Amino acid sequence: MASYTSSIVVIVLLVAVIVEMVASATKFVPPGMNADMFPEPSYDLDAPECTPMKEPCGFYSFSLTSHSPFKWVKSWCQCGSNYDCVFEKADMKMRVYRQVCMPRTGRKEDENRIL
Secondary structure: OHHHHHHHHHHHHHHHHHHHHHHHHHOOOOOOOOHHHOOOOOOOOOOOEOOOOOOEEEEEEOOOOOOOOOEEEEOOOEOOOOEEEEEEEEEOOOOEEEEEEEEHHHHHHHHHHHO
16 A cells, blocks of 8 residues: 555656646746746737747846846737747847747757857
8 A cells, every 4th residue: 555655656746847847848038047037928819820030929027126026918929839939039128028939849959059
């Protein structure tokens, strides 16, 4: 009975770790930033698809004076099924981090090239 219970506990822990790894892998934030400061983005289900790597799929607004979590600002469009909404650049004048749609396959190549 004890080995059965410990097996279930191990399986539950492994599933939790895998879910966390998948969730953190899909959440892309600006380099050097804490992912916990960024809320999950939300999109309108009926929004059209953004033009990849051109139109912003959303923004994270921030304040220069506080250490509070960032706020998600929706765009008028959303990424297609083969794209992720990822950090493109910081606009310090508007105080936002601009997010654009990037292909899921090409993103890993770009991250490896940066490193």
